[in-house]
Amino acid sequence: xxxxxxxxxxxxxxxxxxxxxxxxxxxxxxxxxxxxxxxxxxxxxxxxxxxxxxxxxxxxxxxxxxxxxxxxxxxxxxxxxxxxxxxxxxxxxxxxxxxxxxxxxxxxxxxxxxxxxxxxxxxxxxxxxxxxxxxxxxxxxxxxxxxxxxxxxxxxxxxxxxxxxxxxxxxxxxxxxxxxxxxxxxxxxxxxxxxxxxxxxxxxxxxxxxxxxxxxxxxxxxxxxxxxxxxxxxxxxxxxxxxxxxxxxxxxxxxxxxxxxxxxxxxxxxxxxxxxxxxxxxxxxxxxxxxxxxxxxxxx
Numbered sequence: 597x598x599x600x601x602x603x604x605x606x607x608x609x610x611x612x613x614x615x616x617x618x619x620x621x622x623x624x625x626x627x628x629x630x631x632x633x634x635x636x637x638x639x640x641x642x643x644x645x646x647x648x649x650x651x652x653x654x655x656x657x658x659x660x661x662x663x664x665x666x667x668x669x670x671x672x673x674x675x676x677x678x679x680x681x682x683x684x685x686x687x688x689x690x691x692x693x694x695x696x697x698x699x700x701x702x703x704x705x706x707x708x709x710x711x712x713x714x715x716x717x718x719x720x721x722x723x724x725x726x727x728x729x730x731x732x733x734x735x736x737x738x739x740x741x742x743x744x745x746x747x748x749x750x751x752x753x754x755x756x757x758x759x760x761x762x763x764x765x766x767x768x769x770x771x772x773x774x775x776x777x778x779x780x781x782x783x784x785x786x787x788x789x790x791x792x793x794x795x796x797x798x799x800x801x802x803x804x805x806x807x808x809x810x811x812x813x814x815x816x817x818x819x820x821x822x823x824x825x826x827x828x829x830x831x832x833x834x835x836x837x838x839x840x841x842x843x844x845x846x847x848x849x850x851x852x853x854x855x856x857x858x859x860x861x862x863x864x865x866x867x868x869x870x871x872x873x874x875x876x877x878x879x880x881x882x883x884x885x886x887x888x889x890x891x892x893x894x895x896x
Contacts, residue, residue, distance in 0.1 A: 598725060604732060605735060605800055607840030608732070608735050608736065609793050611833045611836030612735070614817040614820040614821050614824075614832045614836055615739075615743070616788070617821055620782055620786035621821065622821055623762065623827055624758045624761065624762055624778075624779060624782040625763075626786075628783070629687050630689070630690045631691075632691050632814045633667070634664040634794070635790045637794065638664055639794035639797055643798050646714045647713050660794070664791030668783050668788070671686055671690060671783070672779070673780070695806060695809065705806070710806075712803040712804070717734070717799060731800065742789060743830070747829060757773050761779060819839060819870065822874060822877065823874060823877050823884060823885060824884050825884025825886040826887055838885075842870050842873070
């Protein structure tokens with residue numbers, strides 16, 4: 597049972613991470629290929645600032661979210677006046693810069709040795725078995741609050757303007773809306789949500805390494821949003837559960853099959869299954885499991 601709780605927790609963290617991308621891309625049409633950079637900042641902030649009896653985890657979390665928001669603000673100010681492909685290029689580059697810093701600046705991040713021994717919320721006051729359930733509950737409550745606020749935002753005038761910008765930004769511009777400001781707000785808010793997911797991932801893993809935050813994580817989030825449905829928050833969470841199911845499925849295969857496949861083949865089959873699922877969704881339901889066809893437009 598503890599393993600299933602862990603599987604659910606990891607899936608929920610990636611669902612939270614993908615909610616930030618969904619706000620940027622599914623609602624606002626902003627192509628972010630470096631989303632993992634903000635997750636990295638959130639994870640390293642709570643790890644570095646709370647290790648060896650440092651500051652309380654609440655303050656470390658707030659600082660991590662603030663740093664991610666500031667980075668998102670800087671990227672947005674530099675690129676959101678330009679075409680969407682410039683944003684994609686800059687975010688890829690920024691993600692690589694963050695990865696290289698965490699990998700090479702040992703005086704700050706411990707490099708490839710990783711960061712461990714930092715403060716974990718609630719861990720000292722309960723048993724490990726109880727902690728896994730408590731942590732999962734805290735994560736579910738957090739996701740519930742985030743989704744409720746995102747749903748409110750998307751249905752508000754702010755969200756309707758953002759969707760109009762996604763469809764054709766000339767129209768809201770002609771109506772006097774500050775398109776740049778709306779896009780910047782969506783990008784910063786999505787970055788903060790990604791950093792929050794990074795903090796939860798650091799607490800779940802209890803150790804932070806640069807290799808944990810590879811560029812592949814961003815494209816896993818893109819897969820989750822595409823399967824669940826761009827622009828639909830509940831669809832994103834459903835897509836995360838589907839993705840986590842494929843990730844953990846090989847563990848439940850009979851031993852005879854595992855031995856016959858050998859090392860490496862199971863992982864390859866796993867990737868093939870995810871790819872086939874994505875292809876099937878794109879062919880028969882391109883809007884995703886819970887998405888709407890109107891949410892598909894990026895830059896008509």
